[in-house]
Amino acid sequence: MKKLSLSAVVVLFAIAAFAQDRRIERNEKKEAKRQKINELMRQAEEGVLVYHKQSTFGIQLRTNGYGAFYEFGKMKTSRKTNLYRIDFAEIKEKKEEKSLGGSFIFGNPYIYGKINYFYPVTLGFGQQYILGQKGNKNGVAVTGVYYAGVALGLLRPYYLTVDDPQEGQRDIKYSPADSALFLDQGAIIAGGGFSKGWGEIKVKPGAFAKIGMRFDYGRFNETVSALEIGMSADYYPGKIPIMARLKERQLFFQGYVAILFGKRK
Numbered sequence: 001m002k003k004l005s006l007s008a009v010v011v012l013f014a015i016a017a018f019a020q021d022r023r024i025e026r027n028e029k030k031e032a033k034r035q036k037i038n039e040l041m042r043q044a045e046e047g048v049l050v051y052h053k054q055s056t057f058g059i060q061l062r063t064n065g066y067g068a069f070y071e072f073g074k075m076k077t078s079r080k081t082n083l084y085r086i087d088f089a090e091i092k093e094k095k096e097e098k099s100l101g102g103s104f105i106f107g108n109p110y111i112y113g114k115i116n117y118f119y120p121v122t123l124g125f126g127q128q129y130i131l132g133q134k135g136n137k138n139g140v141a142v143t144g145v146y147y148a149g150v151a152l153g154l155l156r157p158y159y160l161t162v163d164d165p166q167e168g169q170r171d172i173k174y175s176p177a178d179s180a181l182f183l184d185q186g187a188i189i190a191g192g193g194f195s196k197g198w199g200e201i202k203v204k205p206g207a208f209a210k211i212g213m214r215f216d217y218g219r220f221n222e223t224v225s226a227l228e229i230g231m232s233a234d235y236y237p238g239k240i241p242i243m244a245r246l247k248e249r250q251l252f253f254q255g256y257v258a259i260l261f262g263k264r265k
Contacts, residue, residue, distance in 0.1 A: 051075055056224050056262035063255045065090045071262075073128060081128040085147055091118045091252055093243050099185075110160055110191035113183065113244045115174035117156040117197070120234055120252070122208045124149030134216075141216040146209075151234045153204035155241070159192025171196065174244060183244060206236035214260070224262035231255045 056071040067089025073081045098109040126147030134141045157173040162181055164170055171192050172178045181187055212230020232254055239248035 051264035054264040058260040060258035079130040083126045087122040108191035119154040121152045143214045148209045151206040151208040155202045157197040159196035161189045208234045226260040228258040
């Protein structure tokens with residue numbers, strides 16, 4: 001009986017000691033978490049960018065078109081963040097000019113000589129490196145960014161509504177059979193419209209690289225408000241036909257300005 005009582009006392013003592021250790025451990029974790037939060041708040045007040053991950057959307061104006069993108073980032077060190085990004089853009093040739101066809105009131109404007117729309121879609125990995133912190137929450141953080149990855153060029157045929165002397169009014173795209181009619185300005189009535197050619201897209205695989213500077217002017221670490229300025233290059237093994245009377249290119253080099261907005265956690 002004494003042995004049972006002694007065993008019970010030992011078990012109760014062990015349980016009490018274990019419970020005490022657990023309470024101490026929980027209190028230590030709470031204190032560590034509290035200190036970490038206080039440190040993050042202090043850094044945020046001082047203008048230091050601190051976060052675990054960020055999701056960012058952006059729109060960009062390029063020297064040869066425009067685009068939009070989504071970016072996901074995971075912070076690896078106090079200065080470095082890994083970035084994963086997808087861009088969608090449209091590239092235009094400098095000589096593209098809109099004209100009116102034979103139907104001045106109801107017809108769509110058209111671009112003479114244009115044979116394809118060109119939409120580069122890029123999937124890339126990169127990094128963001130903090131070059132200068134804000135100094136205070138009202139300041140501007142300066143970061144350098146770079147990406148590289150796969151480019152998928154989407155070619156969508158450009159349609160025109162023309163007056164064919166043989167068949168009457170019809171919609172055509174540039175082809176060996178219709179090239180003369182397609183380039184006959186006297187026969188063009190209007191542009192074919194935005195709905196044409198989506199089922200005839202051709203994919204041109206390639207690669208891209210991008211480098212830029214980002215200026216984060218947001219007042220709070222939880223939100224992303226930034227301006228990005230940079231340049232990029234896309235290369236495609238096959239030539240990209242956009243205009244009928246211009247040389248087909250494989251390399252596209254452009255500058256860009258982008259506005260970014262998003263959230264951090």
